[in-house]
Amino acid sequence: xxxxxxxxxxxxxxxxxxxxxxxxxxxxxxxxxxxxxxxxxxxxxxxxxxxxxxxxxxxxxxxxxxxxxxxxxxxxxxxxxxxxxxxxxxxxxxxxxxxxxxxxxxxxxxxxxxxxxxxxxxxxxxxxxxxxxxxxxxxxxxxxxxxxxxxxxxxxxxxxxxxxxxxxxxxxxxxxxxxxxxxxxxxxxxxxxxxxxxxxxxxxxxxxxxxxxxxxxxxxxxxxxxxxxxxxxxxxxxxxxxxxxxxxxxxxxxxxxxxxxxxxxxxxxxxxxxxxxxxxxxxxxxxxxxxxxxxxxxxxxxxxxxxxxxxxxxxxxxxxxxxxxxxxxxxxxxxxxxxxxxxxxxxxxxxxxxxxxxxxxxxxxxxxxxxxxxxx
Amino acid sequence: xxxxxxxxxxxxxxxxxxxxxxxxxxxxxxxxxxxxxxxxxxxxxxxxxxxxxxxxxxxxxxxxxxxxxxxxxxxxxxxxxxxxxxxxxxxxxxxxxxxxxxxxxxxxxxxxxxxxxxxxxxxxxxxxxxxxxxxxxxxxxxxxxxxxxxxxxxxxxxxxxxxxxxxxxxxxxxxxxxxxxxxxxxxxxxxxxxxxxxxxxxxxxxxxxxxxxxxxxxxxxxxxxxxxxxxxxxxxxxxxxxxxxxxxxxxxxxxxxxxxxxxxxxxxxxxxxxxxxxxxxxxxxxxxxxxxxxxxxxxxxxxxxxxxxxxxxxxxxxxxxxxxxxxxxxxxxxxxxxxxxxxxxxxxxxxxxxxxxxxxxxxxxxxxxxxxxxxx
DNA sequence: AGAGCTCTTGAAATCGTTTTCAACGACGAG
DNA sequence: CTCGTCGTTGAAAACGATTTCAAGAGCTCT
Numbered sequence: 001x002x003x004x005x006x007x008x009x010x011x012x013x014x015x016x017x018x019x020x021x022x023x024x025x026x027x028x029x030x031x032x033x034x035x036x037x038x039x040x041x042x043x044x045x046x047x048x049x050x051x052x053x054x055x056x057x058x059x060x061x062x063x064x065x066x067x068x069x070x071x072x073x074x075x076x077x078x079x080x081x082x083x084x085x086x087x088x089x090x091x092x093x094x095x096x097x098x099x100x101x102x103x104x105x106x107x108x109x110x111x112x113x114x115x116x117x118x119x120x121x122x123x124x125x126x127x128x129x130x131x132x133x134x135x136x137x138x139x140x141x142x143x144x145x146x147x148x149x150x151x152x153x154x155x156x157x158x159x160x161x162x163x164x165x166x167x168x169x170x171x172x173x174x175x176x177x178x179x180x181x182x183x184x185x186x187x188x189x190x191x192x193x194x195x196x197x198x199x200x201x202x203x204x205x206x207x208x209x210x211x212x213x214x215x216x217x218x219x220x221x222x223x224x225x226x227x228x229x230x231x232x233x234x235x236x237x238x239x240x241x242x243x244x245x246x247x248x249x250x251x252x253x254x255x256x257x258x259x260x261x262x263x264x265x266x267x268x269x270x271x272x273x274x275x276x277x278x279x280x281x282x283x284x285x286x287x288x289x290x291x292x293x294x295x296x297x298x299x300x301x302x303x304x305x306x307x308x309x310x311x312x313x314x315x316x317x318x319x320x321x322x323x324x325x326x327x328x329x330x331x332x333x334x335x336x337x338x339x340x341x342x343x344x345x346x347x348x349x350x351x352x353x354x355x356x357x358x359x360x361x362x363x364x365x366x367x368x369x370x371x372x373x374x375x376x
Numbered sequence: 377x378x379x380x381x382x383x384x385x386x387x388x389x390x391x392x393x394x395x396x397x398x399x400x401x402x403x404x405x406x407x408x409x410x411x412x413x414x415x416x417x418x419x420x421x422x423x424x425x426x427x428x429x430x431x432x433x434x435x436x437x438x439x440x441x442x443x444x445x446x447x448x449x450x451x452x453x454x455x456x457x458x459x460x461x462x463x464x465x466x467x468x469x470x471x472x473x474x475x476x477x478x479x480x481x482x483x484x485x486x487x488x489x490x491x492x493x494x495x496x497x498x499x500x501x502x503x504x505x506x507x508x509x510x511x512x513x514x515x516x517x518x519x520x521x522x523x524x525x526x527x528x529x530x531x532x533x534x535x536x537x538x539x540x541x542x543x544x545x546x547x548x549x550x551x552x553x554x555x556x557x558x559x560x561x562x563x564x565x566x567x568x569x570x571x572x573x574x575x576x577x578x579x580x581x582x583x584x585x586x587x588x589x590x591x592x593x594x595x596x597x598x599x600x601x602x603x604x605x606x607x608x609x610x611x612x613x614x615x616x617x618x619x620x621x622x623x624x625x626x627x628x629x630x631x632x633x634x635x636x637x638x639x640x641x642x643x644x645x646x647x648x649x650x651x652x653x654x655x656x657x658x659x660x661x662x663x664x665x666x667x668x669x670x671x672x673x674x675x676x677x678x679x680x681x682x683x684x685x686x687x688x689x690x691x692x693x694x695x696x697x698x699x700x701x702x703x704x705x706x707x708x709x710x711x712x713x714x715x716x717x718x719x720x721x722x723x724x725x726x727x728x729x730x731x732x733x734x735x736x737x738x739x740x741x742x743x744x745x746x747x748x749x750x751x752x
Numbered sequence: 753a754g755a756g757c758t759c760t761t762g763a764a765a766t767c768g769t770t771t772t773c774a775a776c777g778a779c780g781a782g
Numbered sequence: 783c784t785c786g787t788c789g790t791t792g793a794a795a796a797c798g799a800t801t802t803c804a805a806g807a808g809c810t811c812t
Contacts, residue, residue, distance in 0.1 A: 022767095022768055022769080023768065023769065023770095024768075024769095032792095033791075033792045033793080034768095034769085034770095034792080034793090035770085035771080035791075035792050035793080035794095036791075036792075038769070038770060038771085039770090039771090042770080044770090044771090046771090046789095046790080046791090049789075049790060049791095050790090068510070068511055069511075069768080069769070070452065070513075070767080070768050070769065071511060071512060071513055071769095072448045072449075072451040072452035072457075072513065072767080072768080072769085073448075073452050073767065073768030073769035073770085073797085074768080074769050074770075075448040075769090075797095076446070076448035076449050076452055076767090076768085076769070076770095076796090076797050076798065076799085077768085077769050077770045077771075077796070077797050078769080078770060078771090078797090079797080081448075090477065091473050091476045091477050091480060092470070092473040092474050092476070092477045092670070093473075094468070094470070097467050097468040097469075097473050098468050100467045100468070100492075101466065101467050101468045101494065104467060104492075104493075104494060108493070108508070113491045113493075113508065113512060114491070114492070115489045115490070115491065116476075116480075116490070116492060117480075117484070117489075118477065118480060132484070132489065134444065135444055135445075135447060136447060136489060137446075137447055137448065237670065238670045238671065238673075238674070239670075239671055239673075239674040240674075243674060265670075265671065268671050268674045268675070269674055271674075271676065272674045272676065275676060294468070294613065294614045294615075294641075295614065295615055295641065295644050295671070297614075297615075298614070298615040298616075298619060298644045298645055298647075298648045299644070299675070299676075300647065300648065300651060300675075300676050398797095398798055398799080399798065399799065399800095400798075400799095408762095409761075409762045409763080410762080410763090410798095410799085410800095411761075411762050411763080411764095411800085411801080412761075412762075414799070414800060414801085415800090415801090418800080420800090420801090422759095422760080422761090422801090425759075425760060425761095426760090445798080445799065446797080446798050446799060447799095448797080448798080448799085449767090449797070449798030449799035449800085450798080450799050450800075451767095451799090452766090452767045452768065452769085452797090452798085452799075452800095453766070453767050453798085453799050453800045453801080454767090454799080454800060454801090455767080
């Protein structure tokens with residue numbers, strides 16, 4: 001007998017109880033050709049002439065034998081992965097995860113799954129994970145608060161990415177309106193000496209938010225006082241950077257009656273610092289946050305904040321990305337950005353300014369950072 | 377000419393600038409056989425006799441031509457996916473995402489990626505996502521706060537899953553010690569009328585935590601007063617359920633000087649309710665949380681809480697799972713559970729009980745739920 | 753020198769699908 | 783009746799990697 005290795009196709013492939021069964025076994029079990037079974041299972045148009053009862057029988061037996069198509073074989077041949085990649089700064093961040101939860105449902109419903117990678121704002125990791133994701137054959141990318149330098153090899157949607165990369169669709173909040181809402185609210189209450197917080201330089205919203213703030217202030221004839229601008233630093237996603245920055249502001253003894261925090265987490269840090277300086281929120285200092293995280297309503301005091309529709313932005317990102325993937329001619333490819341709207345949620349961290357506070361200075365306390373004493 | 381379809385292997389496969397190149401092109405470009413190239417790229421032992429400079433040349437040219445092995449072909453043949461599945465209740469939950477961030481790094485370092493699915497505590501979704509994940513050929517599963525009814529077809533590690541499914545390794549917190557730390561702290565301060573919160577019935581920690589609480593109380597000869605037990609209800613991952621439950625407790629006019637919340641989010645809700653009843657934290661009611669979420673230190677007051685090492689638990693889960701995957705004979709397969717330790721973080725939400733409060737009753741206020749007024 | 757080893761090597765088998773394509777049958781028009 | 787067209791069908795090509803396996807080379811030992 002000559003060299004012979006190929007499995008004899010005349011042989012009926014054995015069905016073993018534990019081993020997963022493949023389409024060949026399924027077909028021989030059904031007495032049909034592999035092609036017919038494949039066509040029926042995939043609802044291919046070529047299967048429309050096959051009797052309806054055969055269709056039913058195929059599905060029935062497939063279920064009975066617990067046939068699960070091998071995803072690698074399928075993807076290898078069809079060149080589809082039904083997988084997308086998601087880049088975030090931190091998975092543990094409230095912002096990103098709310099967006100994620102918006103993305104998830106739509107994706108799942110459409111038969112896609114996603115990989116998440118978190119780069120902690122480190123450019124080297126961003127580059128590395130781009131490769132990891134591409135080597136996993138993602139069909140599209142959602143980049144949340146992630147600076148992309150160049151166009152990606154697959155359709156890409158960014159959320160709050162303000163980098164204007166050609167061919168990338170950007171889901172953004174209307175920062176102009178958002179800033180106008182927050183500053184308008186404070187202005188209307190009578191605040192004139194308002195402190196503003198700039199986000200970390202690596203956070204993509206920082207610059208646009210700041211520009212929007214300047215514009216909104218200008219529109220109200222409100223002067224932004226240089227000494228009242230505080231800057232967040234570091235990669236820490238906790239209230240720590242805002243706490244530190246606000247302490248520094250308080251130590252400077254500059255008077256202010258309100259502060260517009262970069263986000264709700266930062267607002268928590270700011271409130272902490274203000275309290276430790278023996279000042280009350282909102283009576284002495286009003287605080288406005290940003291995002292409306294899930295605990296914002298339950299904080300003490302309830303946080304007045306600008307709500308970003310994060311879930312909606314995630315959903316919109318997922319929908320847009322699938323359109324880009326599924327139709328290379330979709331007009332969406334030409335869109336630079338899709339804008340969503342913010343709304344102001346007024347709670348109890350803002351009120352009319354304390355008249356005394358506008359003039360007179362209260363010395364800041366010298367208490368230490370929130371202590372994290374531990375006992376085993 | 378007879379029927380001929382197979383690409384003539386004598387023909388050099390053309391290298392087109394934009395199309396991805398495959399190993400065949402790479403090999404012909406290098407003047408080597410496909411097998412040799414594959415062996416070199418994979419550091420196969422069979423390649424050790426090939427000259428070192430050939431190795432270098434292969435890697436060099438592979439990089440130069442930007443060769444990326446097709447993951448589907450590779451996985452199809454090698455029957456490995458280097459992918460694991462993660463099931464969580466909610467991606468937007470602080471608890472799960474801290475665990476996730478612990479999982480992520482280790483997994484990435486080992487060349488694995490992961491799919492996340494979130495089931496919102498709905499059994500139907502759990503079942504569906506089990507199928508989704510298996511059809512994606514995951515090599516292992518991490519189930520966070522997820523009830524698994526039966527053994528999974530792949531190695532499985534659960535975090536805070538107390539279901540005792542055969543063959544599943546469980547990463548758990550030492551709830552006994554955790555409860556003893558919290559209750560011991562309150563007891564030591566002098567609290568005797570302590571309210572306890574039971575978690576939602578679908579949360580896997582609820583039962584074990586409760587048992588631990590009863591045991592710890594018993595050990596201290598502390599009576600758990602039935603009317604001071606509150607129960608969380610509903611799927612809402614916000615402070616809302618705890619707020620509602622605590623309001624009900626306050627409305628009952630039962631006296632208590634401390635409350636042990638189910639977790640930090642619940643503690644936020646409880647504090648809110650207590651404040652609205654015109655009581656102070658901690659002077660009138662001490663509050664102890666659980667988890668030590670990132671904002672716990674910055675809340676007002678700083679939250680005394682039992683810290684779960686969530687990142688560490690995630691890391692441990694990832695490490696354990698990879699061991700299970702990589703060695704079917706690893707003794708870890710026999711382990712029922714791996715226990716990690718809690719620590720008490722004392723901040724400012726606890727103090728000695730108010731003597732008046734232990735006897736006399738303060739009428740609860742009738743204010744509404746935290747308002748979420750919106751303006752466009 | 754020849755037998756018996758081991759080590760290298762690359763052609764081809766293999767993984768499990770989807771889809772192409774040649775063959776064939778049915779049918780309508782001329 | 784013949785031809786052309788169209789629709790149906792299943793064998794086999796294709797996807798792109800890894801790995802088997804037989805052949806051949808290189809050795810040692812008698």
